[in-house]
Amino acid sequence: MQRPENSRAPRPPALVSIILPVHNAEEWLDECLKSVLQQDFEGSLELSVFDDASKDKSMTIIERWKGKLESAGIPVVIGGHDSPSPRGVGYSKNQAIVQSSGSYLCFLDSDDVMMPQRVRLQHQAAEQHPTSIIGCQVRRDPPDSTARYTRWINQLAPDQLLTQVFTSHGPTVIMPTWFCSRAWFSHVGLFDEGGQGVPEDLLFFYEHLRKGGGVVRVDQSLLLYRYHLHAATHSVLESTIWAHRVCFLEEQALPRWAAFTIWNAGKQGRRLYRSLTTASQRKVVAFCDVDKNKIKKGFYCHEDAQVCGPLPGESQPWPAGAASAPGVGRALALSLREMSQFQPHEPGSKVQGAPPPLGGAHVTCVAGAVPSRKDPSHGYPSCISELPGRPSSSA
Structure with a gap:
């Protein structure tokens, strides 16, 4: 059953919507949501959460943080469903985007943590590159979990963000760091909703490139990027990629x-x-x-x-x-x-x-x-x- 979006009085559209899909994320949500609260962005900010049939205490944590965030001037839009099975990351992201209002979209995974300057710096870059996906450098947690991959994420030269799209296992700016305009996202289209095992980020990235989109990275570490065995990326087979x-x-x-x-x-x-x-x-x-x-x-x-x-x-x-x-x-x-x-x-x-x-x-x-x-x-x-x-x- 689909849970209705929380009722609210009409608000003016936000400048930036943080897009947060959630599925059984109770272990990390407190740190994740705290990082939303700590953003130093001075424009209007909104958090759009879509819960994909979580069976843990994720919704309880989200409801608790809703009050804290809204008291700080950050509206929170909550949607979701309580079906027996999750419908996948692509579906959850699409729903979170549909229920949001921001002119810009800042993607955040529920197990990651944003640095306070992330939205501000990526918004500045997106204004300068309206048809680009904006990424950033990351800090991995645990620090030595994927050292070689982390170096690759952080050290690609600007021209390699495009030239290595054929040599990389995934997008040259990783999905949890994406930031783009709503207008450009709508031009590219929605994420694939095939569910578990579908590399929805890679498919969207390819379509973005087909339509002439650019790739830009803010060369500061703006995200704590967690590595753990429950991450959705592990469901995608290498043969599929x-x-x-x-x-x-x-x-x-x-x-x-x-x-x-x-x-x-x-x-x-x-x-x-x-x-x-x-x-x-x-x-x-x-x-x-x-x-x-x-x-x-x-x-x-x-x-x-x-x-x-x-x-x-x-x-x-x-x-x-x-x-x-x-x-x-x-x-x-x-x-x-x-x-x-x-x-x-x-x-x-x-x-x-x-x-x-x-x-x-x-x-x-x-x-x-x-x-x-x-x-x-x-x-x-x-x-x-x-x-x-x-x-x-x-x-």
Whole structure:
């Protein structure tokens, strides 16, 4: 059953609405809501809470904080439902947005804590970038839980916030830090409401990019970002993320290129190749790697990894630059020295020394690893990187 939004006298719209979906969050809500109260933003602020069938004391805590917040001039809008099962993060966010009034939306997870300046600084950035998603740097809790992933979140250069959308396991500014205008959110559309196991943040991020949206990060740590086993992100399978990423890659990047190489001649490189459509596979001209064992194998067949040995006339187990005929799936492992000298060639050309350059920019698909938000010790396969020494090609 849907719980009605709390009754209230008509109020003027807020400038910023904090969007807070809640599901069984009693362990963290006090700190989370306290951080709302401590915001130093001088404009009108509103908190919009939607409870997704919590079975713990979350609603009791929210009702208690409602009085404190409203006494401080922060109206609280509460909605929710008490169905037997939750309907998911996407649904809860959408409902919290629908019942809110702010011209800007500040997204907050119920297990995180905002720094006092978060709304103020992100609102300033959003005014300057009205069609962008505004993120921020974070501090992880526990501090050493995902050190590699946290460094990646905080240290991407401004241009990498867009160029690494094809290499990252999720959005290049993480969902709990998002801030954007309501007008732009409405232009992009609602979150996917498929429920558990759906990466609603990644799907929205991709649609945002399709519509020409920008990505901006405030380079201050404005959020305490918690890592724990009950986080919703753990319900999303890596294979689901992979499928969406490959689809976006083939939609947005690969049609622009006549040919490309895959950086990684191992399992992940083969996985990427096999995930592509036949048309995209035909554009693959080489597999490259820095692994010494793969380099020693030289020019080998991709599908069954059968070693074919060096090319005729080559004294080394690999030539200075090489690639396979399109669609055949043959691969060559190259050292970093060779990669710095590599010049892409026309698909199907025979290699004798350095092959002729391919017209236009040539881009490498990377099947290496970047940090994962789910597991601090592993990464998930990357997808795109420009070939060293070649012109960049933005996607």
